[in-house]
Amino acid sequence: MSSTPNSSVRQRLLYLHARTPSVFSEILGYTPVEPVRDYRAEITADVPDWPYQTVHDALVDGWQIVQFPHQQAPIDDRDLDVVGYEFILQKLEEVQDG
Amino acid sequence: MDRNPPAAETAAETLVEPGAVNGEVQPGASRDMSHLLTDLEMAGFIVNGYHLLEPDLPEGLNERIAGRLDGLGYNPGDAIAEVVPELWQVIEHPAVKGALVSLLGEDFEVMGHRHWHCKQPHTGHMSWHQDSTNNRDYRIDRLLGLFYPTDITPEMGPTVIVPGTQFRNAPTDRMATYSNIHGQVPMVVKAGTFALTHYDLWHGTAANRTAVKRHMIKFLFRRVRDNKAPTWNHDPDVMDVPTAWGGKRDDPKNVLSFGNPIGVGQSDHYKERQIRWKCWNNLLGADDALDD
Structure with missing residues (x-):
């Protein structure tokens, strides 16, 4: 990969919260993190169509999983905690400053 | 008027008409059930963790409240209902009281904490959170009341909630x-919309991308004691329907069993x-039979 004076190869992140630990299950949460200054992932009133319906869709598009969800069931299997199972993915891409 | 009225008095006022004489229900008099929630609305609240009300407020009340808020130069915190006393007309509206009686019992309490959430023009979003520490329990003990005196558009930074998250043991971090x-x-x-939400429901706000202030006044309500009997408009035979495996699911029994608002x-x-079923049975006053 080459870089220009105003760009560099950076780590793009994608937090996907899936229904189950399977990469084929549907996504319940979608949070992209772009490596540009002042970027913030936001809650929005109008939820845009997500480009991926599953973690596998993101893999097909070149994302790489850097953290898989923990799969140990809680000792008390009657309690609920966070929504979905968190996969963290990355893409190393040339990104423009801004 | 008491600015922090004991809800037992106000709720009782709702429930003894018509037929009340000097505050006492006469033999044969029936409760006014018209403002209590239905079984389906109660089941919907248990599943989703919120219920929206559009009370028929007096003409001009929303505008007067919004006008006062627009002109406030400071945030009075818990004293917001003293600075804007018209807010009591909202809290004491029969539809609001009826929903509170339904969910928290006839002697629910209007707590002293309340807050004016003024989302300033051109300000960013607020992340998901629960107020205070989470209180995960199957009982419905605390509710937030969110009042919006103006129309709220998607661009104005609306509150955003995640249905069904009220039973999750998930700290804000x-x-x-x-x-x-x-x-x-x-x-x-x-x-004029009044949103009742479970205290532990995940909520945040979107960004306000407009040039106007977005107003929301938050109230807090709590249950005083467990129910001995249902306090909503309950039909004792409501659960006497087939379990709808894969079928129609718009009755209370099947909403409680199959509702999955975010697709977990x-x-x-x-x-x-x-x-949910523990919550429902607790509200029925049948909690003793629930230990498993």
Whole structure:
């Protein structure tokens, strides 16, 4: 990969919260993190169509999983905690400053 | 008027008409059930963790409240209802009281904490959170009341909630890697809407991209004691319907069993179902039979 004076190869992140630990299950949460200054992932009133319906869709598009969800069931299997199972993915891409 | 009225008095006023003489229900008099929630609305609240009301407020009240808020140069905190006393007309509206009696019992309490959430023009979003520490329990003990005196558009920074998250034991820090969640609901509402939400429901706000202030006044209500009997408009035979495996699911029994507002996985759904039924039975006043 080459870089220009105003760009560099950076780590793009994608937090996907899936229904189950399977990469084929549907996504319940979608949070992209772009490596540009002042970027913030936001809650929005109008939820845009997500480009991926599953973690596998993101893999097909070149994302790489850097953290898989923990799969140990809680000792008390009657309690609920966070929504979905968190996969963290990355893409190393040339990104423009801004 | 008492600015922090004991709800037992105000709720009782709702429930003894018509037929009350000097505050006492006469033999044969029936309760006014018209403002109590139905079984289906109660089941919907247990599943989703919120209920929207559009009370028929007096003409001009929303405008007067919004006008006062627009002109406030400071945030009076808990004293907001003293600075804007018209807010009591909202809290004491029969539809609001009826919903509170239904969910928290006839002697619910209007707590002293309240807050004016003024989302300034051109300000960013607020991340998912629960107020205070989470209180995960199958009982419905505390509610937030969110009042919007103006129309709220998607661009004005509406409150956004995630239905069904009220039973999750998830401290706010654990929500930090989420932004948009499947099934989230923005409070894009008409002026005068009063949203009752479970205290532990995940909520945040979108950014205000307009040049106007977005007003929301938050109230806090709590249950004083467990129910001995249902306090809503309950039909004792409401659960006497078939379980709709794969079928029609718009009755209270099947809403409680099969509702899945954000599409969680099977294990979470089964757990939710157990908690919902414990909640329902607790509200019926049948909690003694629930220990498992």
